[in-house]
Amino acid sequence: MNNTNSNLSKWSVTSRLFHWVSAVLLLVTWIMILLYDNLDSNLYIGLHKAFGVSLLFWMIARVINRIFTKAPAPLAMPKWQLIISQLSHFALYAILIAMPLAGVLMSVYGGRPIDIFGLFQIPVFVTPDRGLARFYNDVHTDIIWPMIIAFTVLHVGAALYHQFVKKDNVMARIK
Ligand code: HEM
Ligand code: HEM
Numbered sequence: 001m002n003n004t005n006s007n008l009s010k011w012s013v014t015s016r017l018f019h020w021v022s023a024v025l026l027l028v029t030w031i032m033i034l035l036y037d038n039l040d041s042n043l044y045i046g047l048h049k050a051f052g053v054s055l056l057f058w059m060i061a062r063v064i065n066r067i068f069t070k071a072p073a074p075l076a077m078p079k080w081q082l083i084i085s086q087l088s089h090f091a092l093y094a095i096l097i098a099m100p101l102a103g104v105l106m107s108v109y110g111g112r113p114i115d116i117f118g119l120f121q122i123p124v125f126v127t128p129d130r131g132l133a134r135f136y137n138d139v140h141t142d143i144i145w146p147m148i149i150a151f152t153v154l155h156v157g158a159a160l161y162h163q164f165v166k167k168d169n170v171m172a173r174i175k
Contacts, residue, residue, distance in 0.1 A: 009072035010173050018062040019174055022096065025055040026148075049103065050116045056100035063093060075168050085158065091151050099144045106136035 011019070029051040036044035074082055104122065107114050111128035113121045126132075162170035 010175075011072055012069040014065050015069055015071075016174055018058070018065055022055065022058060022062060025051060025058060026096065026152075029055060046115060049107065049114050052100040052103050053114060053116055053122065055096065056104070059093065059097050059100075063097075066093075072173060075162070075170060075173075088151055088154055088158075091147075092155060095144055095147050095151065099140065099148060102136045102140040102144060106133050106140055109133035109136060 010016070029048055032044050032048035032051060035041070036048060074085075077085075104114060105126075108122070108124045108126050109129050110133040111124055113123050115121050159170055162168050
């Protein structure tokens with residue numbers, strides 16, 4: 001009903017698939033670390049790493065998809081909002097790649113290979129170094145994780161604002 005004219009353009013089918021699978025992988029990776037924090041079982045830290053690495057591969061494929069598919073024309077909005085939305089989309093890509101990379105580096109500098117669902121392993125491809133392992137651990141948990149929370153809250157908040165306050169049917173573009 002409020003689906004007026006310019007709102008009809010959508011993200012490509014592949015972009016929509018990449019979007020929602022990324023969100024689910026992020027959620028699952030997070031739930032695994034919550035379970036690990038609460039139950040202290042090696043099963044969950046292993047799954048945290050394997051899902052996190054899966055998200056890394058998925059995001060690399062997503063960037064390639066983003067380069068080769070056309071984005072729909074943006075919704076009508078003030079220029080500054082458009083710039084913020086594009087910057088925050090870029091930031092979401094960057095941090096969802098940097099996060100698992102920091103995780104991988106923390107593990108291998110800690111001298112631990114990474115098991116991916118029992119299918120294959122990422123070997124220790126660097127000379128272990130406790131200092132660097134600590135550094136990437138801090139980057140992972142104290143720098144990038146708060147950024148993921150902040151940008152995701154901003155992103156979902158903006159989506160809800162568009163959908164329910166501006167009523168410009170933004171969800172239909174990514175559904
Ligand atoms: C419940 C959670 C989420 C909702 C409701 C949501 C909603 C949306 C909507 C409505 C759009 C379309 C914006 C437009 O057409 O201008 C969009 C695009 C986008 N979203 Fe989300 N999103 C969610 C989770 C996430 C997460 C966790 C990420 C982190 C990767 C993310 C990253 C992006 C990016 C990068 C775009 C731009 C399109 C692209 O390049 O794929 N979203 N999202
Ligand atoms: C986007 C993907 C990822 C997200 C969102 C994520 C998120 C998190 C979060 C929230 C924590 C808990 C921090 C805390 O306890 O306060 C954590 C810890 C940890 N993550 Fe990740 N992670 C990801 C990918 C990875 C990957 C790929 C690896 C390794 C291959 C990894 C290894 C670890 C380890 C070992 C810890 C425990 C650190 C400690 O107990 O000091 N993570 N991660």
